Amino acid sequence: MNARKNIYIVLTGTGTAFSGLIKWFTKAELNHASIAFDRELQEVYSFGRKKVHNPFVAGLIREHFDHPFYSTADCAVYEMNVSLEEYDTMYNHVQGMMENQKRYKYHLLGLIGVLLNVKFNREDAYFCSHFVASVCEEASCRPVAKPSCFVTPEDFAESLCANKIYSGKLSYYMHLTQGNTYINAAKVSASSAAASTARRLLLAEERAEGII
DSSP, X not given: OOOEEEEEEEEEEOOOXXXXXXXXXXXXXXXXXXXXXXXXXXXXXXXXXXETTXXXXXXXXXXOTTSGGGTTOEEEEEEEEEEHHHHHHHHHHXXXXXXXXXXXXXXXXXXXXXXXXXXXXXXXXXXXXHHHHHHHHHTTOOSSSSOGGGOOHHHHHHHTGGGEEEEEEHHHHHHXXXXXXXXXHHTSOTXXXXXXXXXXXHHHHHHHTTOO
């Protein structure tokens, strides 16, 4: 059996003025997209503000969701199962970009292009969902059936709705994933009947608590 791993696409809404401006155009609640390489969201990458209190300095970043800036943020987490080769391709691509982090710029004009359905080419420039979609493209994974430069966070929400594992406060998700049974159950072999039963029970409990 071919080895497989999961990546995670995380949509967030922080309630900042810039997020509110994007929301005014998109009418979507969650307007920022990130890609994570672990369920606990300890290794997360996107294009956004390099300093949490300054939206005008932006580019390629590694995000730290345990920062107080995200304490009131809402989020949705989507799980994508990929081959080990696809996972490595995406991860290595992001690490290569991080080695040249200063080279990459935030593509604000690209956001306007999405609204106008016009592609604005700018070398080494991305906005958040454009970046996430382009990373997936590196491994020939296309969760959204459109060019990466036109992908919005809402597109991920619509295309991956069946893959949603959490919706709610980001801070609560981070609390949930700090070594409790929600994560431990995910590490049990999926081929085990007992594991399958345990997972269904956990999901039932979480739905009752309003987690999913």
